[in-house]
Every structure is written in structure tokens, then in C-alpha cells.
Amino acid sequence: MKKIVFVEPLGIENKELKAVIDSYLHGGADITYYDRVAESKKELIARCTSAEVIVTAQVPIDKEVIDNCPDLRYICVAFTGTDHIDKEYCRQRGITVSNCKGYSTSAVADLVFALVLNILRNVNECDRTIREGSNKKMPAGEELEGKTFGIIGLGEIGCRVARIANAFGCKVIAYNRHHKKVENVTQVELNTLLKESDIVSLHVPANEQTRHMIGKEQLELMKSSAVLINCARGAVVDNVALTEALNKGIIAGAGVDVFDYEPPLKKDYCLLQGKNCILTPHIGFATKQAFIKRAHIVGENLLGYIHNKPINIVIE
Numbered sequence: 616m617k618k619i620v621f622v623e624p625l626g627i628e629n630k631e632l633k634a635v636i637d638s639y640l641h642g643g644a645d646i647t648y649y650d651r652v653a654e655s656k657k658e659l660i661a662r663c664t665s666a667e668v669i670v671t672a673q674v675p676i677d678k679e680v681i682d683n684c685p686d687l688r689y690i691c692v693a694f695t696g697t698d699h700i701d702k703e704y705c706r707q708r709g710i711t712v713s714n715c716k717g718y719s720t721s722a723v724a725d726l727v728f729a730l731v732l733n734i735l736r737n738v739n740e741c742d743r744t745i746r747e748g749s750n751k752k753m754p755a756g757e758e759l760e761g762k763t764f765g766i767i768g769l770g771e772i773g774c775r776v777a778r779i780a781n782a783f784g785c786k787v788i789a790y791n792r793h794h795k796k797v798e799n800v801t802q803v804e805l806n807t808l809l810k811e812s813d814i815v816s817l818h819v820p821a822n823e824q825t826r827h828m829i830g831k832e833q834l835e836l837m838k839s840s841a842v843l844i845n846c847a848r849g850a851v852v853d854n855v856a857l858t859e860a861l862n863k864g865i866i867a868g869a870g871v872d873v874f875d876y877e878p879p880l881k882k883d884y885c886l887l888q889g890k891n892c893i894l895t896p897h898i899g900f901a902t903k904q905a906f907i908k909r910a911h912i913v914g915e916n917l918l919g920y921i922h923n924k925p926i927n928i929v930i931e
Contacts, residue, residue, distance in 0.1 A: 617921060618686070619646045620666040622659060623674045625693050625913070626906035635907075639914035643921065644668075656680070663687075668920065670913060673877065675699040681708060691916045691926070693718060693909055695900070696848060700820045702930050712930040713916045717771055718909040719900035723846050724775040726899045728783075730870025734842050735759065760784035765812030767805070767828075767884055768847065769795045773818035780814075788812065792824075793898050809836040814844065821848035831856040834865055842868045844897040847875040854886050861889040868892065872899045 625632055629648045636646065652674060653659035660683045663669050663873040668687045669676060672693040676702050681687060692714045705712050710776040733739060736756040744751050755924070763781040766773045780787045781799045789797065790805045805828075809815065815837065817928070819825045830853040837843070843866060845852050854875060860866050868891035870929060874880060886892055919926040 617644045617667050618665060619644050619670065619917065620663045621646070621648045621670045621700070622662050623652045623672055624648075624650050625670075625910060626760065626901065627903075627910060632910050635910040636914050636917065639911075639918045640921065644917070656738035660684075668917065670917075671700075673699065677701045678690055678704045681710070682704065689713075689920045691715075691913055692929070693913050696820060697929050698848070699848075705930050710930070711920070711925050711928065713920075713925055713927040714929050715909050715912040715916070716927060718912050719902075719905045720771045720775050722902040722905040723772050723899040724779060725902070726872060726895070727844050727870075728779060728848050729774050730844055730846070730872070730893055730895070731759065731814055731816075731842065733893065734868040734870055739893065758873055759814075762786070762809050763788060765808040765815045766800070766818060767791075767815065768818035769797055769800070769802075769806065770818055771872040772846075773816075776816055776818065785814075805833075806836055809833055810838075812841060813838065814842050816844040817847040819851055820846055821850045826850050827853040829853065829857070831859070834860040835867050839864060839867065841866045842870070844870045846870075846872045849875045858885040858889040858892075861892055871895070873897055 629650050633648060649662060652664060660680055664683050665686060666684055668689045670685060670691045670693055676690060681701065681704055681866055687710055690700060690710060690712045692712060695714060695716050697712060697714050700712060702712060725787055737753055741753055745752060760783060764785040764787050766777055766789040769789050773795055776798060777787050777800050787800045788803050788811065789800050790808045791802060794802060828851055835858055857869060861869060863883050870893045871886060872895045880887060886894060925931065
């Protein structure tokens with residue numbers, strides 16, 4: 616019987632998670648569930664040292680962990696991004712890696728517009744004014760209708776953002792590494808998108824090609840009235856350059872859900888000093904509905920592995 620270890624909780628009660636997983640595996644595996652994240656690397660290794668299968672969401676699985684798991688054959692990443700997994704070492708060891716791409720598509724797209732509308736309508740500042748009992752006159756907000764909405768990356772999330780932006784009455788343009796036909800979306804070069812967009816929303820993975828793809832030079836191409844939204848990965852943006860761009864008025868605002876490392880942020884983290892910058896603690900994926908979808912994808916992934924037909928493969 617295959618030994619499967621869920622090394623961290625997956626956002627729903629373990630009782631509910633167990634019910635979902637059992638609906639796929641029907642008791643055909645030895646499964647251990649943990650209801651909290653390990654407090655140390657030593658504890659993490661102790662949890663999974665005898666596992667054939669590890670299920671993780673955001674907990675990194677690096678070479679040291681893998682080396683202490685001699686029976687490990689499969690890692691199911693209950694997340695879309697897999698840059699916290701040592702994929703190259705998994706490849707060397709013959710360990711298959713799958714992800715749960717698609718579970719948070721709606722959730723992340725929702726947060727994109729929550730951030731955009733918050734910035735355009737000064738929601739945080741209005742709330743603060745009311746609570747302080749101030750008679751401060753708030754500046755007029757901005758509407759989305761008629762604005763040019765630029766999307767970098769036309770994966771599932773980028774395409775959903777495009778559909779929503781169209782519904783708001785935006786002109787939607789996009790940059791994608793490969794041409795992809797998407798209804799009511801005009802594809803342009805990256806520099807063109809940066810120059811023409813009122814909103815720039817990032818939806819690309821973190822890799823060597825995308826690291827700091829938005830830096831000082833790119834930010835200076837944007838309109839002074841433009842807003843940047845990053846609900847993708849922190850490494851995609853040079854956040855020191857973004858802070859400088861915000862404070863110098865090179866762009867008008869930013870909404871950021873992802874950083875150079877996982878929150879909590881250090882008190883001197885650059886974006887904490889950025890003007891008109893709304894920060895959320897990497898919660899784009901975190902909705903009740905997304906967590907249920909994720910549990911079912913994990914169940915499908917595990918079932919595929921057990922039957923020697925793995926799905927959603929990142930590395931095999």
C-alpha cells in the first residue's frame with residue numbers, strides 16, 4: 616500500500632479533505648494528514664522520510680528533504696506554481712511532480728479586480744476618512760470603462776482576467792510569449808503594452824526568463840496614470856524599482872499580492888514604503904471554493920499516480 620503524506624493543511628478541515636480524497640482512493644493508500652505547517656526543516660523531514668508520495672502546497676521541498684526520503688517517487692503540489700520544488704533534482708532522482716493548475720483561476724482573477732477597483736476608487740483612503748470622522752474631501756475616482764487593460768501572460772488566469780476586463784468595457788491588449796487567439800484581445804509587443812495600458816496585470820510563472828521582467832526600464836515606459844497589478848509571482852517584478860517608481864510618480868499605483876519571499880514581510884521591506892500601493896499577503900488563491908476545487912484535483916492526481924497514469928505533470 617502506497618504511503619502518502621500531506622505535509623501541510625490544504626485550507627479546509629482535515630475531515631473534509633479526507634472525505635474528498637477517500638472518494639477517489641477508497642482507502643487504497645496509507646495516508647497521513649497534518650493540520651499545521653512544520654516548524655522546522657527537521658520536523659518536515661521527520662514527517663515525510665518514509666513517504667512514497669508527498670502532497671505539499673507552499674512548503675518547499677528541496678534537495679535536503681528529498682535526500683532524506685529514499686522511497687519518494689511522486690510529489691503532488693497542491694498549488695499552481697512549482698518554483699519552491701527542486702525540480703531539477705527531482706528529474707535526476709526520477710521523481711514525478713504534478714501540480715494543481717486551474718484550481719484558483721477564478722479566485723486570482725477576482726483579486727485582480729478587487730485591487731484595481733480599490734485603487735481606482737480610493738476605497739482604503741475613503742474607509743480611513745470615514746473612521747477618523749474627517750471632513751477631508753476625497754479626490755474623484757476613476758472608472759474602468761474605456762480604459763486600456765494590459766495583460767502579460769495569457770494562461771487560464773490571464774484569459775479570465777481578459778473576459779472580465781471586457782465585461783467592464785475595457786479595451787484589452789495582451790503580451791504572450793507565443794501567439795494565442797483570444798476573443799476580444801489584441802496581442803502586442805511588451806513595450807507597446809506598457810506604453811499604452813492604463814492597467815497592467817501580470818500573469819506569468821516565475822522562471823529565468825521572467826525574473827524581473829518588470830524593472831526600472833519597463834516601469835518608465837508606463838503612463839504616469841497607470842496601475843500595476845502583480846498577482847503572479849514576486850520575482851517577476853523588481854520591487855525596489857517598483858517602490859521607486861511609485862514614490863517618484865512614474866506610475867500612479869500598484870496592487871501586489873506576491874513578494875520576493877512569503878509574508879510576513881520584514882519591517883524594512885521596500886514596498887511597505889511605496890505610495891498608493893495596496894499589499895495583500897499572498898491570498899489570491901485563497902477562497903473556500905478554490906480550496907474545494909484543489910482537494911478534488913489532488914484526489915485526481917493521486918488516483919492517476921496510483922494507476923500509473925499521472926496527470927497534470929510538471930516533471931516525469
